[in-house]
Amino acid sequence: MVERRRLVAGNWKMNGRKAGGVALARDLAERCTSAEALPAEVVVCPPATLIWPVAEAVAGSPLLVGGQDCHAAETGAFTGSVAAAMLAEAGCQYVIVGHSERRRDHGETNADVAAKGRAAVAAGMAPIVCIGESADERDRGEAVAVVCAQLTASLDGLLDRKPTSIRPVVAYEPIWAIGTGRSATPGEIAEMHARIRAHLAVLGGDAQAMRILYGGSVNAGNAAEILALSDVDGALVGGASLKSGDFWCIVTAIS
Numbered sequence: 001m002v003e004r005r006r007l008v009a010g011n012w013k014m015n016g017r018k019a020g021g022v023a024l025a026r027d028l029a030e031r032c033t034s035a036e037a038l039p040a041e042v043v044v045c046p047p048a049t050l051i052w053p054v055a056e057a058v059a060g061s062p063l064l065v066g067g068q069d070c071h072a073a074e075t076g077a078f079t080g081s082v083a084a085a086m087l088a089e090a091g092c093q094y095v096i097v098g099h100s101e102r103r104r105d106h107g108e109t110n111a112d113v114a115a116k117g118r119a120a121v122a123a124g125m126a127p128i129v130c131i132g133e134s135a136d137e138r139d140r141g142e143a144v145a146v147v148c149a150q151l152t153a154s155l156d157g158l159l160d161r162k163p164t165s166i167r168p169v170v171a172y173e174p175i176w177a178i179g180t181g182r183s184a185t186p187g188e189i190a191e192m193h194a195r196i197r198a199h200l201a202v203l204g205g206d207a208q209a210m211r212i213l214y215g216g217s218v219n220a221g222n223a224a225e226i227l228a229l230s231d232v233d234g235a236l237v238g239g240a241s242l243k244s245g246d247f248w249c250i251v252t253a254i255s
């Protein structure tokens with residue numbers, strides 16, 4: 001049985017300015033450093049301009065830094081985009097790819113997401129690959145089919161089983177639970193995470209070793225119940241990651 005290290009990542013989205021972001025990261029880094037036993041890898045994903053100062057502020061602490069997106073290409077004429085190697089150079093170990101807000105606002109397809117994920121791995125970072133169904137898809141009974149199709153296409157070329165390869169992390173984020181204050185129920189999460197793990201095995205991934213995070217209205221109040229589910233290996237947290245105390249409650253909710 002492979003031990004899966006838990007992972008709690010805070011997606012700050014387009015929030016935070018330099019002073020507040022660095023202060024939040026410093027506070028979390030201190031909490032991580034003074035924790036007797038850190039129950040998870042803890043990652044903050046600030047907006048692009050804050051990655052460098054945040055990474056410098058927390059260097060040497062157990063707190064890790066991630067990006068919120070990267071471009072699939074190494075360099076080139078892609079105005080406004082950031083390459084994976086640029087994020088790695090700024091201090092990122094992780095990068096979120098395929099968040100539903102990027103799929104929605106920037107028309108990112110599963111193929112785009114997979115290409116970004118491969119770019120992340122090539123730059124030495126683990127991609128956190130986001131998938132999740134809409135409310136309509138769930139209502140039509142298509143949630144599992146949609147999520148499995150997303151998994152298949154968004155992980156294309158990312159499931160190399162060599163022991164040295166960087167394993168992608170999967171984040172199941174039902175779109176209807178993001179920013180709504182209405183998380184999926186423990187039953188819905190448990191069922192979908194088990195389906196995702198089974199599908200990862202079908203795809204030839206090292207399913208028992210891969211981490212599957214839940215995201216969507218995770219907060220200090222519901223984290224313990226969600227994080228206790230057997231196929232839930234951590235959380236991808238939006239709103240509640242912007243306050244150090246709330247985010248820390250989620251980290252320490254891991255038993």
Ligand code: 13P
Binds near residue numbers: 011217218239
């Ligand atoms: P909320 O935790 O604010 O619902 O956001 C979840 C999310 O989108 C994390 O990536």
